[in-house]
Amino acid sequence: MTDQPTSVTIPTDDGDMPVHLWLPPSGTGPGLVVLQEIFGVSRYVRSRSADLAALGYVVIAPEIYWRLDDAGFDESGEDFLERAMGLVARLDRPRAVADAVAALGALRGRAEVTGGAGVLGFCFGGGLAFEVAARADPDVLVAYYGSALPQLLDLAPAVRAPSLHHFGTEDAYIPMATVERIREAVAGPGVELRLHEGAGHAFDNPHPMFHHARASAEAWAQTTDFLARRMPV
Template sequence: MSDRIDIPTADGAMPALRFLPESGTGPGIVLFQEIFGLTDYIQARAADLAALGYVVIAPEIYWRLDDSEIDYSRDDAMQQAMGLMQQLDWPTTVGDGVATVVAARNDEHIRGGLGVLGFCFGGGLAFNVAASTAVDVLVSYYGSAIPGLLDFAGDVTAPSLHHFGLADDFIPVDVVERIHAAVDREGVRFETYDGAGHAFDNPDPTFHHAEASAAAWRNTVDFLATEFPATR
């Protein structure tokens, strides 16, 4: 079950989708998209999290752009998505992420804390948001911006789970190791997956690695149940 809501920002209302668990209330998770936007895949993961008992809010991060539509019938869909991401101003985007956290804290359906979770572009955004405002938990899937954000690692104090594939053309193994060294502390879980490339959780055959996707989701469910349970 999902509905559309507005997130207040200094520049107007940012649209978002809210997914409710069967109970109608629960701890909150702000879910940040990949570069492709709030696709069916991201909405399916939001529904998966809601089925676990969380209230999920997924902001439309491209809301400031004049044209954020991607034509998936074209061979250059990836280039279209990269072009959209490159139009974003990163500090403003982080501010929109923080605004979503603030709005979620005031959401009548959210009870029992708030976490952030993101995929790819959204994994880096979730990391930066967790460094900028207090959250109860962070889950980042192959956060593509994290290599440039490691100076903020000490500001991320929430229990955290990071997922990285070891066959990622965008984040090579030596960079994964550097990220691990920077974020490593008590309360941080760092999982890597042999043979998995970038965006391995995305079901598109171009990206999908079935074993890594299933293992990472099991690890995510286990981590959330331990560090941020939906029922307390």
């Protein structure tokens, strides 16, 4: 296994979508589609994808912004958050969902995938992963502070996959009253929801604006435990 991904493509009706692929040390295993934050397939998303591959998963991270012109940006720039908000506002969400569903289908079809195939998303990608779960029945769903979840709760009955949701108790975008509404909507025997005390939105992202070290470590341990139980290597 290498931390550096292989570049592949997935065909869509509008052309080939760029995708990053990481293989585990064994070369085969269950699959995971990692869905980006609003910052794209950033260094952070690539790092987490490599972490998952090291655990034994075949991982792909599709470039969901691939249809947008001028979608790249400097994560160290002062306007990086404003620029990312602008990108996601320009995104055609139904097409983005279709692209993510296509990514899951393509992953399932890869020879290296010898077990199940699931979705894991951060922030924007957490909501996207929830929509994929409602439409394409992955084997697992992991959503870190899915920002669109409050608007997607009518899809909850269609999500049958074992699911893990992470939220920070100090998330300004998803306040606790909203988290409780999400908890009620998604509740079921296969659903786990973890609260991380004192953490804000995007707490797993290492950028100083967002990072909460304890919550990040705690959530990652819970994620790896969940995957080991629900979609073992």
